[in-house]
Amino acid sequence: MKYYWGLEEAKQELQRRQRDDKLREKAESILKDCPLPEGQYGFLARHVASARFEDVQFQTRCRESGLKAIWLEFSEDKFVTVNPSKMRLIKIRVYCGKGKRGGDKLISGYLVDPRKLNFLNGVPMNRIYCKNGEPLTKVHREMRNSLGLNNGNVLDISKWLKSIGPAKQYYPKFFMALTHRGILFESFESPGFPTLDKFNEEVVIPAIEETIEKLGVEPLIVYHPTCISSEEEAKILNYYPKEVLSYLNTQGLI
Numbered sequence: 001m002k003y004y005w006g007l008e009e010a011k012q013e014l015q016r017r018q019r020d021d022k023l024r025e026k027a028e029s030i031l032k033d034c035p036l037p038e039g040q041y042g043f044l045a046r047h048v049a050s051a052r053f054e055d056v057q058f059q060t061r062c063r064e065s066g067l068k069a070i071w072l073e074f075s076e077d078k079f080v081t082v083n084p085s086k087m088r089l090i091k092i093r094v095y096c097g098k099g100k101r102g103g104d105k106l107i108s109g110y111l112v113d114p115r116k117l118n119f120l121n122g123v124p125m126n127r128i129y130c131k132n133g134e135p136l137t138k139v140h141r142e143m144r145n146s147l148g149l150n151n152g153n154v155l156d157i158s159k160w161l162k163s164i165g166p167a168k169q170y171y172p173k174f175f176m177a178l179t180h181r182g183i184l185f186e187s188f189e190s191p192g193f194p195t196l197d198k199f200n201e202e203v204v205i206p207a208i209e210e211t212i213e214k215l216g217v218e219p220l221i222v223y224h225p226t227c228i229s230s231e232e233e234a235k236i237l238n239y240y241p242k243e244v245l246s247y248l249n250t251q252g253l254i
Contacts, residue, residue: 003208004223007065010183014040014220017180027176027215034177035160041182042067044224045174047074047125048089048136049154051143051244053236054225058185059149061226067183069153075126075137076158081117082195086125088238089136090117092254095239104235107245109254111139126158132251139253143244167199171207178219179211185224187233 005013017023018038036043042062044055049071062069079086091110099105111130112120120128128136141151164170178184188200212218225236248254 003218004221005183007061007183007222010220010222011040011065011067014180014183017217020180023215023217024180027179030214031173031177033160033163034173034181035155035157036072036177036181037070037155038181040067041070042222043070043072043178043182043184045072045074045184045186047077047086048140049073049144049149049151050089050140050240051147051149052088052238052240053095055144055149056147056241057225057236061185061224069150070182071154073137073154073156074158074161075156076124076162078122079120079125079128081121084196089125089140090128092244092248093239094242094245094248094254095235096242096245104239106239107254109248111136111253130251131253134251139251142247142251143240146244146247147241167203168206171203172210172214175207175211175219176215178221179215179217183220183222185222187223187225 042058042065044058049055055071059069061067079090081087090112091114092108094107096105096107110117112128113131126135126137130136130139132139141154144151161170161174164173188204208218225233227233227236245254
């Protein structure tokens with residue numbers, strides 16, 4: 001996708017746009033009740049704010065660049081087993097370094113009984129309960145605590161998104177908010193997942209183009225995570241640091 005900005009460039013552009021009263025007035029006339037704050041913010045949008053390496057890197061990148069990290073949640077979205085980003089919240093893979101033969105040493109487990117996964121299709125993410133009886137959202141909050149990630153910077157925007165409609169309708173407004181309220185840290189690349197490629201073609205790209213058509217500028221999106229190889233990127237997106245093991249073990253979750 002061609003619409004990524006460099007982080008420093010995006011920061012400068014964000015500051016410029018926040019001084020552009022005409023742009024802000026035009027955008028706000030469309031957004032109205034959008035809950036995203038406006039300021040020097042970095043946003044990471046996930047169904048449930050979690051504790052993977054990408055979350056740690058996101059907080060670090062924001063801190064080092066002078067942005068305040070905000071996690072945006074869509075916890076009322078429905079779970080489906082075919083969505084890899086939702087499955088990552090259920091099947092936990094903890095990275096414990098390299099094995100004797102050089103491969104990744106992992107400890108894996110499911111937060112819910114894997115035999116019940118298919119019965120969870122269609123259940124809102126925030127109504128899924130883990131093997132210890134706690135809500136999925138709470139378990140991820142506790143894992144975040146074990147890494148020192150700020151749970152006070154989590155904002156659930158489910159009600160706003162659902163009030164707009166399906167993804168084809170809410171993505172344009174979401175991107176319009178990202179023209180001036182903050183910077184989205186995200187990768188819309190999805191090699192090996194045809195359904196996600198189709199989603200990008202039918203939803204993401206048209207939403208960006210609509211934003212440009214209506215506001216004259218594109219959303220501020222910085223590629224995330226930053227890494228030196230596709231293997232490292234896969235690790236950052238999919239694995240949890242070993243510090244979460246203590247909590248998971250005491251709860252009988254892994």
